[in-house]
Amino acid sequence: MMQTIRCEIDDGIATLTLDAPGSAVNTMTAQWQADLAQAVAWLEAEKARIRGVLLTSAKTTFFAGAQLTHLLTLKAEDAGPGFHEIEAMKKCFRRLETLGRPVVALLAGAALGGGWELALAAHARFALDDRRIRFGTPEVTLGLIPGATGITKTVRLLGLTAAQPYLLEGKLFDPREALALGLVQGLGESVENLRGQALAWIADHPDAIQPWDHKDHRLPGGTPDHPKIAAGLAVAPAMLYAKTRGLYPAAHAILETMVEGARVDYDTATRIESRKLAKIMVGQNAKNMISAFFFNLNAIKAGQSRPVGFPRWKPTKVGVRDAGPVGAGITQVNAACGIPSAGIDLEGCDLIIEPGASTSTPSTGGLVRARVAPDRSVGLHFFAPVREAKLVEIVRGAQTDDETVARLYDYVLAIGKMPIVVKDSPGFFTSRVFASFVAEGAAMLDEGIAAPLIEHAALAVGMPAGPLASLDKTSRAPAVPAVDRPRADLAELGRRFLYRQAIETARCLAEGVLASVPEANIGSIFGIGFPAWTGGAFQFIASEGLERFEANAAVLAGRHGAGFALSAAVREGIRRHLG
Secondary structure, three states, X not given: OOOOEEEEEEOXXXXXXXXXXXXXXXXXXXXXXXXXXXXXXXXXXXXXXXXEEEEEEOOOOOEOOEOHHHHOOOOHHHHHHHHHHHHHHHHHHHHHHOOOOOEEEEEOOOEEOHHHHHHHOOOEEEEEOOOOOOEEOOHHHHOOOOOOOHHHHHHHHHOHHHHHHHHHOOOOEOHHHHHHHOOOOEEEOXXXXXXXXXXXXXXXXXXXXXXXXXXXXXXXXXXOOOHHHXXXXXXXXXXXXXXXXXXXXXXXXXXXHHHHHHOOOHHHHHHHHHHHHHHHOOOHHXXXXXXXXXXXXHHHHOOOOOOOOOOOOOOOOEEEOOOOHHHHHHHHHXXXXXXXEEOOOOOOOOEEEOOOOOOOOOOOHHHHHHHOOHHHXXXXXXXXXXXXXXXXXXXXXXXXXXXXXXXXXXXXXHOOOEEEEEEOOOOOOHHHHHHHHHHHXXXXXXXXXXXXXXXXXXXXXXXXXXXXXXXXXXXXXXXXXXXXXXXXXXXXXXXXXXXXXXHHXXXXXXXXXXXXXXXXXXXXXXXXXXXXXXXXXXXXXXXXXXXXXXXXXXXXXXXXOHHHOOOHHHHXXXXXHHO
């Protein structure tokens, strides 16, 4: 008996309703995969009674894709069985789209990742005309690839060039953009309207087949051998490497799958996908990025560090006591989110922000005593440029009360930023850890290591800029020239940068400057540019393994000083947070 899919036939129309019990979303659980196989078998058995099939959902979203908690448990030896599981699911997709009856997906909510790939198994898609709905394959942002036919079908629908942003960058799109791309066939204002359009489409396309199953199908824009396409593909790997520095295997696997799949027939192309996905999904990079960009990010959005017991809050008017670039940026993000701002006239403001010249170093204590009651004062560390930066540190003073922190947490979320709560201390979290990165670069320079090698080592591990370039922006002190230029291992230098920042992050957790691992990881990625492939500064410790991390830290401390030393309190804190 199926548990996650309901099947019914009415007047020749079979409806498959996705409805996982006890869950807010539908995901590709083992039960769902078994139910899908049973549902497809049911359709095949009932084919004579059916003139069309509708795929719909009982949830507010259509389908959420893979069950990511399961992926975190995979080991290298799971790649083989994983390949066969992927192939079995895709076989169900193939049986559905070659059923010999038109299949239409009704998209009344988001369809991402595997959810969008399921929608692509239909011959047509009709979506609610709601700009908040998102479609697409964002797997690359989680260290994965759209390996459930997403790469093969997107390339065959859009072409090698046009498909790249949606596959290599994980770019999402709304229903109107999907319509313009030809990926949905119509929009509607209600589910009933979508159903009406779908039934009309079924009546008009009784013999519907997928575009790639037409004998005269041609790849939009041309095959890999087309002169213009070939010219672009010749430089694409080098351009991708320059962007990823070879640290994101999923992106490279996607590009390989796109090109290899475009040279062969559809079924062979989907098997190439399966092999690539099976290898990628058991790797550490996928675990790191899933942990950070799904679980950690969602924990912050859900308010893990928000004090409980207070109603959600949004200011009606925000006073911004600064006309400089920071104040202007705050005013702009407020306006974009429908929050009025005021400058000189602060009457009626229920939140007043007074940007300082340097928000990353002063204590909030002085401002608290000078301006308002200490329990209602809190620091907000915005990053520049304010409009683009995603992170905001909420700096809690010694006397700041829980309700104030909760309100500011809600405000930061309301303006589309990610809040992390930090204790009021020198440098807070992000500036303190970033200072350790810069200091390590300066120490290397002092050791006589050539400046270009230092900068290259930082970039090679995924930092957005080298420590010396960052130092140049904040200091006019002349660089110390390298005298003897001792031989140095590039990988060792990069490891020093990662370990130094990870250890400083662990100290912040041990000292209570940070309250949670999600804030440590998300704050390090979006606040200081810690490499995303690691999943964040604390996830880097987890991926190294406790014993290995402690041993390497001890070696580095012996060679390069106390910055790498792990105190008993920090060791205990790491063990506690690793669970």
